[in-house]
Amino acid sequence: MLKTYNCGELNKDHIGSQVTLAGWTDRRRDHGGLVFIDLRDREGIVQVVFNPQLARECHEIATELRNEYVIRISGEVAQRPTGTENPKLPTGDIEITAQKITILNPSKTPPFYINGEVEVEENLRLKYRYLDLRRPRLQQTMLLRHRVVKFIRDFFDARGFIEVETPILIKSTPEGARDYLVPSRVHAGKFYALPQSPQQLKQLLMVAGLEKYFQIAKCFRDEDTRADRQPEFTQVDLEMSFTEEADILQLMEEMIVVMVEKLKPEMRLIKPFPRLTYAEAMELYGSDKPDLRFSLEMRDLSDIAAQSDFSVFRSAIASGGKVKGICAPGCGNYSRSQLEELNKLAQSFGAGGLVTIALGNVSGNLDELTMTLVKSVVAKYLTLDQIKAMATRLNASMGDLLLLVAGKPRSVDTTLGSLRQDLGRRLALPDTNLLAFSFLVDFPLLERDEKTGQWQSVHHPFTMPVEEDIPLLDSAPGKVRSRSYDMICNGYEIGGGSLRIYTRKLQSKVFEILGYTDEEVEELFGHMLEAFDYGAPPHGGIALGLDRIIMLLAGAETIREVVAFPKSQSAIDLTLNAPSSVTEKQLTELHLKLRNE
RNA sequence: GGCCCCGUGGUGUAGCGGUCUAACAUAACGCCCUGUCACGGCGUAGAUCGGGGGUUCGAAUCCCCCCGGGGUCGCCA
Incomplete structure (x- = not known):
């Protein structure tokens, strides 16, 4: 390694040690004689002193330093002279007396401040996201995100869940959000779709007998963005066999409670999480994701x-x-x-x-x-x-x-x-330190499309109806309740799930009500129905929006603040400039021709 | 696609019909400075006000169109 310590980890215990550090020049204070440098790396900041009487060449190089220069210095950890300690810095009791310095890479003046808390126009931040991510606030958010994901993996692992990766290139289905499509080179005129969620695949894993599955899963939906919505996002996806609704809600509540108490102990929760029926929520709050703060x-x-x-x-x-x-x-x-x-x-x-x-x-x-x-x-x-x-x-x-x-x-x-x-x-x-989680239950299974009059799934077509309501499927589909549930926090839908249908007969019935012909069902969902014929266990699950959870834990205003390289409102990646044009050769290989519009 | 907000030196703001030859802070550049820590002092340079058109004797300022960014409705099984 080019360094023996991290800047932020040095303290009084290291006084007298010879150290080599490497990082970015956060600030330079040139007194003509003495030069002070705040040296920054991921772990924090430490002051380096360049004294011309102790190291003349070293001091000369230090006067050339500018913000964001990448440097490597060697020197001795020293106690600061009495009265010059800086209580605002964790390393403020000590400083490094520089003996050697190398400029590893100079830097142009950055387009915005790395070392200040100034609000900068967001498109500029997104264009130079690698500089934005250098700022302490985003570094902390990325660290928090890492810790949350690590916590989730450990939590489920300890409870017998196994993480299975499901494919990104899958099949387009008409329900739900608009799909992102990927043209097939090998099969002219055919397309893969990116998953809106691993829904069908995780159900097939239940048929496969995995019993407890989870995944930190990337999902894609080609719909317009919002402050809390990106075209691609991450779900904490899970599915269990032989489970009941209460098991899943209890597991989710436990996960959130332990996570917040461990990673964000200063934030408050309402325990146990209140449970509201959909009808109650609409009646009292006029929303299916009420802010209960x-x-x-x-x-x-x-x-x-x-x-x-x-x-x-x-x-x-x-x-x-x-x-x-x-x-x-x-x-x-x-x-x-x-x-x-x-x-x-x-x-x-x-x-x-x-x-x-x-x-x-x-x-x-x-x-x-x-x-x-x-x-x-x-x-x-x-x-x-x-x-x-x-x-x-x-x-x-x-x-x-x-x-x-x-x-x-x-x-x-x-x-x-x-x-x-x-x-x-x-x-x-709202109390900004409060996370008011709740569960919404007893959603209707179906709702009518106002334009076409056609019945549509409120959750998705694999959702189990409440058993006593099944006879109503024929007579009054709108009155059938579903075994689905949402997790809500502070006015955001954090997640949703359901018990699933696991018999061909009931699943076919629901497809029929949704207006699919037998041929369409066979073409689009035949694989699911066939799987149900081979001993599918009762199962259910839930998926949580990881980005939204991090957003709430980080106190961020938008989901873009908690994603390393987010897309703009118009779905553009300003760092890479995507999407972009492709060559005629690429189009030809994919059997595509652009329409003139 | 609808509605709303924003767009002034590198960055963040002020100016909202003439006094703007565009102000302030900070960054940048130069000189001075041995205990600073958002170091300090002196000086220099830097924006024709997102783009185009219009109203007016006169537009950064008012109007229209366009572009870019954001919020929201639609959309998001």
Whole structure:
């Protein structure tokens, strides 16, 4: 090795030792006589002193150093003179008296600061990702990611799971996200698809008798990105035979709890993880991935609203809709422009409009509320008793602001749910040190495509229906519940899974309801049905989004912060400049011709 | 594809119709400096304000189009 120690690991115990270090010049402080260098490597920073009286040539070279020069120095670890210790540095009690220096490689001035905490435009960071990754924050994130993956492998290994790699070149199927396709050279006109998840393969591993499988699996989905979504991402994928829903949820909870307590002990968890049904989540939070770090629960106010003289409320309810509300604590003093902003927000979420009722502009007991204190454009259509009844149901007090939305049930839930999430963030309600994990259960098995009217899987077509609901598959498919579950944290879907169908008969039935012809089923899923004929065990599993977990543990704003080389919103790798054109020769070999568009 | 936000020296910001011959910090370059640690001091250089068009006597500033980045809806079994 070109170095005998790492910069960050030196301390008083090494005083008097001869050491050789190598790393990057983090900063130079040139006093004309003395030159100080902060030498940085992955493990930290140590100060090197160049004294012209002790090593003249060495000092001359040191004056040439600039930020990010890669150097190697030899010298003695020395106690710093009394009064010059730096308590801000872990190595601040000591310094290296340089005797020899080699410039291994000079550096151009970097396009942005490596040694500062300044926010830099993201496309510049992505273009020079190798420099961005030199910064301490991203180094720490990469280290955390490594530790999480190591923890997961050890955790499952200790519980009898074995990691199996599944292929990246697999078969395209119509369900789910858009596939990334890879053209076949050997088979003209045919394509592989990159896996959206190893779903079918892990089920086949269960048929194979592996019983407990897991994998840190790369997955690919050709859909638009989001702050928490990349075209390629990593799943913690697992599958077990002879398992029940409770086993899987318990295992996942244990994994998360032990992981957080070991790797992020300063973060808090709610234990045990709350379990909500899908219906409860929609009713209370208007979301299938509610942020449980704050309450702001929604309540149905239809019965009260129906008695009001407000025609919007009355007609919404008369046509099968409902009126629901949430309480924004302490927002009774919102200005007209703030209220208008909320209204616009609600409209952008799909509400026809937002009704606000300010319960006075100072806090106090609800009993003191009078009509003169109420500020609302609909005040004249409501009685004081009605307003008080709504406020009571929403657990509001004086000085709060009630937000009401009327309309079709589903739309009211989701728009108010989005408003709730946004309001929580605006009011800084979430405790940033809290990881509010929960499980969502009892999802419906099927939902109708609004355009085609065709039934679609809510989870995926291999999901086991709740046994007592199976007779409903023919009569009322929309009422069939599934044996699927999601893991949620802080408003993010962290993972989802299910017990799987393992008999040909039931699987065929579900494919039939999903609208596949016998021929299509044979062509697309014949291998699965055939496998079920050879003693497939009952099985189930789950897959977690590893990147999102790291994002939450690292307190990062986006998933790009926890991926070494992420893609931009338009799915471009700015470091490598991918995707890119290919030669005509490559296209010809792949039997491809570009369309002129 | 829709909607919203952003784009000023290398970097981060200010300026939002004339006083901009574009300011500040930092980085860079040169000189001085033996105990600094975001070292300090003096000096030098560096952006025609993402691109194009328009309004105006006058545009970094207002309008339109385009490009790039981000957020979100659609999409994500």
